[in-house]
Amino acid sequence: MxxxxxxxxxxxxxxxxxxxxxxxxxxxxxxxxxxxxxxxxxxxxNDQLSITSGLVTVREADIAQYAFMRSEIDYALVDDIEGLAGVELVSPLLFATISGESITGINPNGEEIFAVNIDIDQGRELNPGADEIVIGHDYAENNDYTPGDTIEFNKREFEIVGILEESGDSDIDNGIHMDIEVLQELEGKEDIISIMMIKPSSAADADIIEQAINDEFDELSAATDKSLANTxxxxxxxxxxxxxxxxxxxxxxxxxxxxxxxxxxxxxxxxxxxxxxxxxxxxxxxxxxxxxxxxxxxxxxxxxxxxxxxxxxxxxxxxxxxxxxxxxxxxxxxxxxxxxxxxxxxxxxxxxxxxxxxxxxxxxxx
Amino acid sequence: MKKENIFDLRDVSKVYCMKGVETHALRNVNLTIAKGEYAAIIGPSGSGKSTLMHIMGCLDTPTSGKLILEGEDVSEMEDDELAHVRRERIGFVFQTYNLIPGLTAIENVSLPMRFNGIGKGEAQKRAIELLNKVGLSERMHHKPSEMSGGEQQRVAIARSLVNDPDIIMADEPTGNLDSKTGIEIMDLIEELHKNTGKTVIIVTHDKKLSKRAPRQIEMLDGKPVR
Known part of the structure; x- marks a missing residue:
């Protein structure tokens, strides 16, 4: 009532x-x-911090750290960064969105994706220059993909050659990865990458690398996960x-x-x-x-x-x-x-x- | 055999204090009303007849003295205990009908039953039965604003009966009605007194109306004079 x-x-x-x-x-x-x-x-x-834990992320200067998807840097700078003291490995990444799917271009020669070691669970690694992709564990499971299936991007067929092990990181587990040079060509972004992930030789080197990049390269902005967390x-x-x-x-x-x-x-x-x-x-x-x-x-x-x-x-x-x-x-x-x-x-x-x-x-x- | 008293007022006084001035609305009233009696309280305005009704109706408590309702002293009760007594034992009919504007006739009539914790279905069934009895079978789903004064007062009478109280108190029940409708309402009240044997107390300043009751209690300066 x-x-x-x-x-x-x-x-x-x-x-x-x-x-x-x-x-x-x-x-x-x-x-x-x-x-x-x-x-x-x-x-x-938080999501990003888990991948970048212990790593140095390099993006275009003047791009806010949360807007790293929009960052654009010259591919050639990868060689300069690799020459810095304390750098063990540089992983260049290119982010793109094609037909609603987020695609990450990775270095097919590198052993590590995102500078983090994730093994291939089914299939094999990418062949450089080929129209092939490696997909994350959750993406495969949600879409019921197995190696040998194909997905079309910009009217080009890409073969799924490998499925990654579950990493616990949602970007990787839901991701589509292809040869960075193939993605550059597909996107018309010759010699452009989004960010670099740097694995330092030791944890103590991370701050030194960050400092060196911020001092020497006006066009770049480097952050360790610690400074990322702070900002x-x-x-x-x-x-x-x-x-x-x-x-x-x-x-x-x-x-x-x-x-x-x-x-x-x-x-x-x-x-x-x-x-x-x-x-x-x-x-x-x-x-x-x-x-x-x-x-x-x-x-x-x-x-x-x-x-x-x-x-x-x-x-x-x-x-x-x-x-x-x-x-x-x-x-x-x-x-x-x-x-x-x-x-x-x-x-x-x-x-x-x-x-x-x-x-x-x-x-x-x- | 002497009839059992439903009301027994012993030395009841009510003093209002407004802006430092004491007003004696009731002065040492001693009064009994027997079960099933039909009585009219009359008197000019300011004579204390409304105050008397409010105290008898447990809407207010006396400043001093005792009110015994069916053998139970209610003069010292807390507000919520009084609410309980009103809900179960007294049905009110007011001069201005006092229906809840947002509710239909059925809902208005079932309200006191709902306050008593009775479910919607059962309360509405009883409300429909009572509305039929007061001749409003065509007006069940109307809101007060869609009804005439006489119809609204009939709803109020049905509402006063819904919890099957022993006492019906009507405060100037015809005061806002034309004389023909007033007579119809009085006929209805008298008919329910005759058929149910409930104690009926009417407060009015209309002598013609009060003469219809077998007993008149005339108030003057806070005291019954007759």
Missing amino acids: MWEMIFRELERHKVRTLLTALGVMIGIMLVTSISSFSEGITYYV ANETLDQLNMMTFALGSIAALVSGIVIMNVMIISVRERKRQIGTMKALGATSRYILMSVLFESITISVSGAIAGILISYCAVEFINSILLQPMALITPRLIAQGILFAVFIGAVSGYVPARQAAKLHPIEAIRYE
């Missing part, structure tokens, strides 16, 4: 309910959208602070709006509340029904806000080369809990007022 009455009451004041929920919606939308970026960055950075954390801290500030403002504003509306609503309904008390409704019942009404407005606003930010995030991701923002279940739960909190806090004062109403005073009230 309580819920039926709450919904009837909200329905009776549709415009007021909608406008109030709209306030909450905008607040939750802002907070969720911004949080989705920090979720996204955390996700991609990522700085960005995240800034984002989180912004989220917190915006969240507090959103909570305050929507809280005030709800409280105002609920106080007016309780005042308007004095007679109705008094009647309900005269008919035997307890103070607790009245308190709960006003409180739930306020929470209902707040939560419905939050659900709308989350849906809209989901659409916005999908849209933003679709125009970026690489998905940047993520709406995780954690974010959804956070948004809804936040709304329950706002609704409960701002509804409490009007709910107490309603519960304390004396039945006679309320009945007399015209």
Whole structure:
């Protein structure tokens, strides 16, 4: 009965309910959208950190570390880097997206993909210059591919010659790998690579290599996983602070709006509340029904806000080369809990007022 | 054989304090009403008749004195205990009908039953039965704003009966109605008194109306004078 009455009451004041929920919606939308970026960055950075653990990543200068997909550097620089002191191995990588598939160009002569040793589970390694690909464990499993199958890219058939062992890294496990020179030709990017992964001779060499590249090559920017983690954390801290500030403002504003509306609503309904008390409704019942009404407005606003930010995030991701923002279940739960909190806090004062109403005073009230 | 008393007021006083000024709404009222009695409380405005009804209806508590309801002292009860007594033992009919605007006739009538923790199906079944009894079978799904004053008061009467209380209290039940509709409502209340044997107490300032009741309690300056 309580819920039926709450919904009837909200329905009776549709415009007021909608406008109030709209306030909450905008607040939750802002907070969720911004949080989705920090979720996204955390996700991609962590993912990347696991591959680059102990390695030095080299990208084009002036490209932010999370945007490494867009980095473009001269293939010839690989030789210069290989000559640096402390460098054990350089793995050039080229990232491309063809017909919706992310493809990574790798050095077929190198023994290690991503400068990390991953064995071939089925089939064999790439032959240099051939129209062949090696695919990750999950990609093969999800698409039911076995060595000998072919995939078409830009109207050229590529034969799957090998399937990698499971590595635990989602980029590698879901990846398609081909000879970097074949991918350069396919993409029309002769002599261009995206990034280099450098394996240092010893862990202590990583910082020295990073320093040397940043000093000597203006066009390059090097980062060890440690400095990657630092910049990522700085960005995240800034984002989180912004989220917190915006969240507090959103909570305050929507809280005030709800409280105002609920106080007016309780005042308007004095007679109705008094009647309900005269008919035997307890103070607790009245308190709960006003409180739930306020929470209902707040939560419905939050659900709308989350849906809209989901659409916005999908849209933003679709125009970026690489998905940047993520709406995780954690974010959804956070948004809804936040709304329950706002609704409960701002509804409490009007709910107490309603519960304390004396039945006679309320009945007399015209 | 002497009938059992449903109401027993012993030295009941009610003092309101407004802006430092004390108003004695009731002064040492002693009054008994027998089970099944039909009584009218009359008197000019300010005589204390509404206050008396509020205290008897457990909507308010006396400043001093005792109210014994069917042998039980209710004058010292907490708010929620009083709510419980009202819900189960007293049906109210108000001058301004006091229906819940967002609810249909059926839902309004079933409301006190729902407060009593009874399920929707059972409560609505009983509501339909009562609405039929008060002659509103065509108005079950209408909201108060879609009904005339007389119809709304019939809904209120059905609502007062839904928990099958021993007592029906009506505060100026015809005050907002034209005289013809007023008579119909009074006929309905009297008919239910006759058929169910419930104790009926009517508060009115209309002498003609009060004469219909076998017993009149006339209030003046916070005391029954007759």
